Amino acid sequence: MSGMRPTGRLHLGHYFGALINWLEFQEKYDSYFSIVDWHALTTKYQASREVPNHITEIALDWLAVGINPEKATVFVQSAIPEIAELHLLFSMITPHSWVEREPTLKDMVKMLASNEQEAWDKVTYGLLGYPVLMTADILAFKGSLVPVGKDQESHLEFARDIARRFNSIYGTDYFPEPKPKFTETPLLKGVDGQKMGKSYGNDIKLADSPEDTLKKIKQAVTDRTRIAKSDPGHTALCEVPWPLYQIFVKDKLEQVKQECESATVGCVDCKVRLAGVINDFLAPVRARRAELAADPKQVREVIEFGNAKARKVARQTLSEVQAIMGMVRWG
Numbered sequence: 337m338s339g340m341r342p343t344g345r346l347h348l349g350h351y352f353g354a355l356i357n358w359l360e361f362q363e364k365y366d367s368y369f370s371i372v373d374w375h376a377l378t379t380k381y382q383a384s385r386e387v388p389n390h391i392t393e394i395a396l397d398w399l400a401v402g403i404n405p406e407k408a409t410v411f412v413q414s415a416i417p418e419i420a421e422l423h424l425l426f427s428m429i430t431p432h433s434w435v436e437r438e439p440t441l442k443d444m445v446k447m448l449a450s451n452e453q454e455a456w457d458k459v460t461y462g463l464l465g466y467p468v469l470m471t472a473d474i475l476a477f478k479g480s481l482v483p484v485g486k487d488q489e490s491h492l493e494f495a496r497d498i499a500r501r502f503n504s505i506y507g508t509d510y511f512p513e514p515k516p517k518f519t520e521t522p523l524l525k526g527v528d529g530q531k532m533g534k535s536y537g538n539d540i541k542l543a544d545s546p547e548d549t550l551k552k553i554k555q556a557v558t559d560r561t562r563i564a565k566s567d568p569g570h571t572a573l574c575e576v577p578w579p580l581y582q583i584f585v586k587d588k589l590e591q592v593k594q595e596c597e598s599a600t601v602g603c604v605d606c607k608v609r610l611a612g613v614i615n616d617f618l619a620p621v622r623a624r625r626a627e628l629a630a631d632p633k634q635v636r637e638v639i640e641f642g643n644a645k646a647r648k649v650a651r652q653t654l655s656e657v658q659a660i661m662g663m664v665r666w667g
């Protein structure tokens with residue numbers, strides 16, 4: 337089980353940090369990939385009208401890279417009202433101290449404002465409940481494996497704690513305790529040398545044109561000590577192109593290093609070559625994306641198909657939960 341917030345088109349950081357692993361998981365596991373639009377509202381509630389468009393964009397990106405709706409269940413969170421109901425039931429058994437100490441929440445609060453007090457003033461009831469909603473996302477499908485980076489294991493603690501608490505309160509072993517599936521998530525730098533992110537304006541999007549990609553890569557920060565083309569470069573000091581080469585052209589690294597350090601290739605030419613490599617890599621993704629974008633009905637059908645599959649499972653989970661809790665459906 338994994339999800340992404342629909343906040344805009346995806347970039348290379350999303351691909352190498354998550355999607356590349358999802359492609360593997362859909363072959364091995366009964367996978368659920370959710371476009372978590374309610375989560376987008378926890379911080380971007382004022383931009384709610386932009387969410388439907390972002391959902392389409394993210395679905396296009398997923399399908400274009402090879403997420404296969406025949407193999408994985410691809411759905412939109414808000415199409416599954418049972419997740420909201422489960423979230424409500426979980427909120428009744430979640431001590432508020434658990435929510436307040438949750439590291440995910442602390443990270444999100446930091447993004448709201450630079451001043452800590454100001455940031456906490458912006459925390460809504462919905463944002464505070466973010467980890468409970470995340471738990472409902474996972475447990476609605478009795479998710480047993482959740483892909484996370486090694487530094488994010490604490491994010492899953494919360495879901496495990498709620499699963500354990502539910503089982504203990506109601507004397508059951510109904511919910512599995514979701515386990516982390518550790519994934520390699522290389523920290524991809526944006527062209528300015530900071531972490532790649534849409535909000536930093538330094539990202540290379542999967543759907544960028546080859547021309548835009550070249551333009552962006554040409555701005556990438558290289559070895560700041562290399563002033564003239566005739567100066568030997570240092571790959572160890574090259575901030576953006578070299579790390580990207582390490583991801584994209586593992587078999588030609590020696591050649592790139594040798595040409596850099598012997599000053600036989602200047603940084604501009606080196607970056608043009610790198611842009612070509614990235615554009616070659618993304619060409620089939622972009623072609624597939626353009627094909628899908630030209631047929632919005634097909635994308636809509638894929639989402640509806642996944643929604644129906646996901647809803648069936650979540651409905652079953654909710655009805656079993658209600659039975660365990662001894663609740664009667666009155667309507």
Ligand code: SF4
Binds near residue numbers: 558559569574592606
């Ligand atoms: Fe980086 Fe290439 Fe310049 Fe060397 S030649 S510093 S690898 S951009």
